[in-house]
Amino acid sequence: MEQFPGVAPNGWEILIWLAWGYAVFAYSIFFLFVTNLFKFIEEKKEDSNTSPPVRYWVKNLKIMGLSFLIWIASIIIFWNSGL
Numbered sequence: 001m002e003q004f005p006g007v008a009p010n011g012w013e014i015l016i017w018l019a020w021g022y023a024v025f026a027y028s029i030f031f032l033f034v035t036n037l038f039k040f041i042e043e044k045k046e047d048s049n050t051s052p053p054v055r056y057w058v059k060n061l062k063i064m065g066l067s068f069l070i071w072i073a074s075i076i077i078f079w080n081s082g083l
Contacts, residue, residue, distance in 0.1 A: 014080050021076030028069040035062070 017076055017080045021073045021080065023073075024069055025073035025077065028066055028073060031066055031069075035066075
């Protein structure tokens with residue numbers, strides 16, 4: 001408490017919520033980067049097949065989950081920062 005003398009006890013709660021929002025946001029951005037990196041590497045290894053592209057339901061759920069994480073993190077950050 002001595003390190004942040006101007007922060008009320010209630011302020012610690014806000015700092016924790018902001019940290020949580022930033023952590024979720026950073027995780028989702030990292031996850032997005034890693035997913036796209038592996039997709040780029042896989043496309044380089046592929047042969048030129050003439051079969052149509054296939055969408056898997058796991059990939060669809062992963063995209064929806066990532067979008068959900070980014071939205072939740074943004075809501076937490078903006079709600080607690082007073083914007």
